[in-house]
Amino acid sequence: MKKKLVKFVKDRRKMLGLTQEELAEKAGVGLRFIRDLEQGKETLRMDKVNQVLALFGHELLPVETKKLSDE
Amino acid sequence: MKKKLVKFVKDRRKMLGLTQEELAEKAGVGLRFIRDLEQGKETLRMDKVNQVLALFGHELLPVETKKLSDE
DNA sequence: TGTTTTTATACCCGAAAAGGTATAATATTG
DNA sequence: CAATATTATACCTTTTCGGGTATAAAAACA
Numbered sequence: 001m002k003k004k005l006v007k008f009v010k011d012r013r014k015m016l017g018l019t020q021e022e023l024a025e026k027a028g029v030g031l032r033f034i035r036d037l038e039q040g041k042e043t044l045r046m047d048k049v050n051q052v053l054a055l056f057g058h059e060l061l062p063v064e065t066k067k068l069s070d071e
Numbered sequence: 072m073k074k075k076l077v078k079f080v081k082d083r084r085k086m087l088g089l090t091q092e093e094l095a096e097k098a099g100v101g102l103r104f105i106r107d108l109e110q111g112k113e114t115l116r117m118d119k120v121n122q123v124l125a126l127f128g129h130e131l132l133p134v135e136t137k138k139l140s141d142e
Numbered sequence: 143t144g145t146t147t148t149t150a151t152a153c154c155c156g157a158a159a160a161g162g163t164a165t166a167a168t169a170t171t172g
Numbered sequence: 173c174a175a176t177a178t179t180a181t182a183c184c185t186t187t188t189c190g191g192g193t194a195t196a197a198a199a200a201c202a
Contacts (some may be wrong), residue, residue, distance in 0.1 A: 008133045019148060030191040035150070042118040045159085045189070046131070049117060059136045060117070062079045062129040090178060101161040106180070116159070
């Protein structure tokens with residue numbers, strides 16, 4: 001199963017050479033939140049996720065779901 | 072200020088001729104949630120929003136934020 | 143290897159989201 | 173206009189997310 005959001009955050013964070021702790025601080029969220037996010041938890045608060053994505057110049061928006069088969 | 076998500080949900084719902092109540096039931100969320108969502112509340116749970124968007128064949132994903140001026 | 147850094151799990155607590163209900167306020171319709 | 177349907181606000185309760193802390197596991201590095 002997929003997790004585009006998870007992959008996006010992990011990739012971007014490593015791209016910037018940040019630890020989860022540093023990302024948490026920069027984003028203004030708790031370390032636990034970053035962990036949960038990167039672990040694929042889905043019951044996260046939208047605004048908190050957006051706080052993190054904002055660091056990467058991104059935000060959560062409705063995108064067409066094209067789920068033909070997998071990947 | 073914008074609210075793409077709000078506009079998207081309202082438009083799609085009306086497009087299908089549904090009331091907030093009907094949308095809530097179909098999505099499996101409370102009526103109050105739909106109201107909060109369409110009212111621009113940002114501290115919503117991501118998975119619940121996705122339940123709603125799924126009815127429209129969409130999902131929340133990270134999208135580049137292009138905030139040149141407004142609109 | 144052993145040492146250190148980073149990440150993953152688990153537990154506790156306060157804050158607040160989600161849902162239900164009730165009631166205003168708007169729209170819609172006759 | 174009035175009557176009805178739909179949407180917006182407010183209050184209350186239950187549930188759980190988010191944060192802090194502690195510890196275990198895994199990675200990185202000497």
